Structure formats: structure tokens, C-alpha cells
Amino acid sequence: MILKPTDLPGIAEITPTRFGDHRGYFSEVFKDHWFRENVADVGFVQDNQSLSREVGTLRGLHFQLEPFAQGKLVRVLNGSIFDVAVDIRTGSPDYGRWVGVTLTAEEGNQLWIPPGFAHGFLTLEANTLIHYKVTAPYSGAHDRGLRWNDPSIAIAWPDVSAGFTLSAKDEVQPFLTDLEPAFTYTSDDT
Numbered sequence: 001m002i003l004k005p006t007d008l009p010g011i012a013e014i015t016p017t018r019f020g021d022h023r024g025y026f027s028e029v030f031k032d033h034w035f036r037e038n039v040a041d042v043g044f045v046q047d048n049q050s051l052s053r054e055v056g057t058l059r060g061l062h063f064q065l066e067p068f069a070q071g072k073l074v075r076v077l078n079g080s081i082f083d084v085a086v087d088i089r090t091g092s093p094d095y096g097r098w099v100g101v102t103l104t105a106e107e108g109n110q111l112w113i114p115p116g117f118a119h120g121f122l123t124l125e126a127n128t129l130i131h132y133k134v135t136a137p138y139s140g141a142h143d144r145g146l147r148w149n150d151p152s153i154a155i156a157w158p159d160v161s162a163g164f165t166l167s168a169k170d171e172v173q174p175f176l177t178d179l180e181p182a183f184t185y186t187s188d189d190t
């Protein structure tokens with residue numbers, strides 16, 4: 001496993017080793033012990049999969065409130081995405097800052113997004129299939145969002161000529177300035 005920090009403290013890119021031979025490859029894509037030792041001492045309780053048919057499908061930005069706040073470990077099984085995390089921890093030196101990493105099925109790279117960050121992604125290819133592990137179960141009552149194109153965050157989403165496809169919910173998510181404080185930064189945070 002190759003662990004690479006990103007420009008946003010707390011967000012890490014992980015690329016599992018692939019052992020290739022004439023048949024294809026073998027790869028350990030998640031190892032509990034390694035993850036706890038090297039990334040975050042968390043347990044995952046739910047695995048999610050989503051398929052986006054159109055290139056330019058944008059899901060997010062999403063997070064869940066406590067006590068169902070989720071850390072997410074995201075990877076792509078088919079196609080590719082521009083995966084984004086935004087720091088929404090009140091008092092954080094990085095509050096409102098974002099980072100984006102291209103994740104591809106070809107490379108098999110993953111992004112770790114701890115609780116305290118809003119998450120979203122844009123598909124860069126048709127029929128992109130993603131898989132992600134989460135550290136808390138889904139709770140619709142705790143599900144919250146942040147506007148994907150909030151000018152105060154100014155995420156540089158890649159240009160996809162097809163235009164963006166969003167859910168009705170995501171078209172009208174609140175702006176950062178209107179968010180109820182959901183997370184508080186502490187110096188123990190990574």
C-alpha cells in the first residue's frame with residue numbers, strides 16, 4: 001500500500017499494490033490492521049456501491065451529523081471520478097478548503113475522508129461504478145449536504161462537455177455560510 005497525504009490535512013490517498021502476472025493481477029484492497037496503524041484507528045460498518053450512468057454525474061456534497069458522522073474510504077471499480085472533500089469543522093485552520101483527487105479503476109487508488117468533511121464526486125466516464133466503506137451506518141435523518149458550486153468554496157470541478165447531472169436534492173443544498181455548525185475542530189484531529 002502506498003499512502004500519500006493530500007494538500008488538505010486529514011485527507012489521504014491510498015494506492016494498494018497490485019501483483020500482476022499473465023492472468024491479470026492480485027491486490028489487497030483493504031486491510032483492517034494496516035488501515036488502523038497507518039491511516040486512522042476506525043472500524044468500517046457498511047459498504048456502499050453506486051453506479052452513475054452519465055459522464056458528468058455529480059453526487060454531493062454530503063455528510064452525516066453525529067452520532068452518525070461517517071469516515072469514508074472511496075474507490076472506483078469501473079471508470080473514474082474527481083473525488084472531493086471539504087473541511088467543514090468549525091474552528092479548523094482549513095475550514096472551507098477543498099481537495100480533489102482523480103480516482104480511477106485502472107489505478108485502483110482510494111481516498112480516505114474522515115468525519116468532519118463534506119464529500120462529493122463527479123464522474124469522468126460513463127457507467128462509473130464506485131465502492132466505498134463507511135464508519136457509521138446510513139441515517140436519513142442525519143443526512144446533510146452542502147452546495148456543490150458554493151462560490152465561497154470554489155471547487156474547480158473538471159470541465160465535462162456533457163454538463164452535470166445532479167439529484168434534485170443536490171441542486172438546492174445549502175451554502176457554507178448557512179450550514180448549522182456540525183463538527184468542531186480539535187487539535188487532536190489529524
Ligand SMILES: Cc1cn([C@H]2C[C@H](O)[C@@H](COP(=O)(O)OP(=O)(O)O[C@H]3O[C@@H](C)C(=O)[C@@H](O)[C@H]3O)O2)c(=O)[nH]c1=O
Nearest residue numbers: 048050059060061062063072119120121137138139167
Ligand atoms: C447513502 C445511502 C442512501 N440510501 C438511499 C437513500 C435514497 O433513497 C437513495 C439514494 O440516496 P442519495 O441520493 O443520498 O445517494 P447519493 O447521492 O449517491 O449519496 C452518496 O453521495 C456520496 C457523495 C457520499 O458521500 C455518500 O455518503 C452518499 O451521501 O439511497 C441508503 O439506503 N443508504 C445509504 O447509505
